[in-house]
Amino acid sequence: MSFSSSHSSEVPSTAGQPPVVHAVDLTHTFGRQRSLVTALDRVSVGFEAGRFTSIMGPSGSGKSTLLHCLAGLERPTSGSVLIGGTDLARLSDGQLTTLRRDRLGFVFQAFNLIPTLTAEENITLGERIGGPLVDRQWMAHLVRVLGLGERLGHRPSEMSGGQQQRVAIARALAHRPAVVFADEPTGNLDSHTGGEVLSFLRLAVEQLGQTVVMVTHDPAAAAHTHRVVFLRDGRIVDEVRAPSPEDVLRRLAPGRPAA
Incomplete structure (x- = not known):
């Protein structure tokens, strides 16, 4: 296998591309003593990038916990997360929020x-709460790519689920973030609608240069990505690049030994 669970402090190779996000010896525990998980x-x-x-x-493997720690939504028990060279462990709660x-x-x-906000107001929500101003030319490009031009004046209750998720994607991309966590x-x-949303995320990566890290339980969804990382019992046990649904299903099969 080209990738395996690591108990060293080295970050595994990422095919020559510099990682925009990486975790080093990341540990997260819940509970105390005998009930420690x-x-x-x-x-x-x-x-x-x-x-x-x-x-x-599988359920309980740690995938959502990993995403939350990578995104600064939870603080790990030990280890570090770096985003663009910034060590999240060194940030105060206020700095982490910013x-x-x-x-x-x-x-x-x-x-x-x-x-209560329109699609356009939801997309620009970040600047409304003190974040960086949204470049209107960039926003117009996002709206065009995501097919939202006729929906900007609509509120969420006036849109389908797929349209609402496209608005959420536009909001996530509006300030050109270093990485999007999904x-x-x-x-x-x-x-069908889910496939369209995943195609938009892939498009954001390949045409807009975005970086996306996504948690999913769906092999078909994972097949839209460039790379799949597999967790079991809180450890990385495998990975596959350019995955097909069949590749993913084989690696998720019960009883498959860890790499």
């Missing part, structure tokens, strides 16, 4: 749009 067990992994990467694993607002983008299973972004969508 290790969600992440000294995980070291890097994510290349300009690539679409998915994180997969970094998330200004340098990261988020797309969730729940669209998390403000119901947590089951197609979980509330039918397969």
Whole structure:
């Protein structure tokens, strides 16, 4: 295997591309003493710039915890996360909030749009809460690519689920973040609409130069990405590049030995 669980402090190779995000010896535990649960067990992994990467694993494998630690939504018990050279462990809560607002983008299973705001107002929400101003030329390009031109004046209740998720993607990309973190972004969508949303995310990577890290449980969704990282019991056990759904299913098969 080209990738395996690492218990060293070195970040695994990412095919020659510098990682925009990487974790080193990342550990996250919950509970105390006899009820202690290790969600992440000294995980070291890097994510290349300009690539679409998915994180997969069975329930309880630690994939959502890993995403939340990478995105600064949770603080790990030990180890470090670096985004563009910034060590998140060295930031105060206020600095971490500012970094998330200004340098990261988020797309969730729940669209998390403000119901009283129009699509355009939701897309520019970051600047409304003190973040960087959105370049209107860049926003117009996003709107065109995502097919939202006729929806900018609509509120979420006036849009389909797929349209709402496209608005959420535009909002995540509006300030040109260093990386977008997506947590089951197609979980509330039918397969056709979900496929369209994943195609938009891939398009954002390949035509707009974005970096996307996504948690998913769906092999078909993972097949839209350039690379899949597999977790089991809080450790990285495998990876595959240019995945097909069949590649993913084989690696998720129960009883498959860790790499």
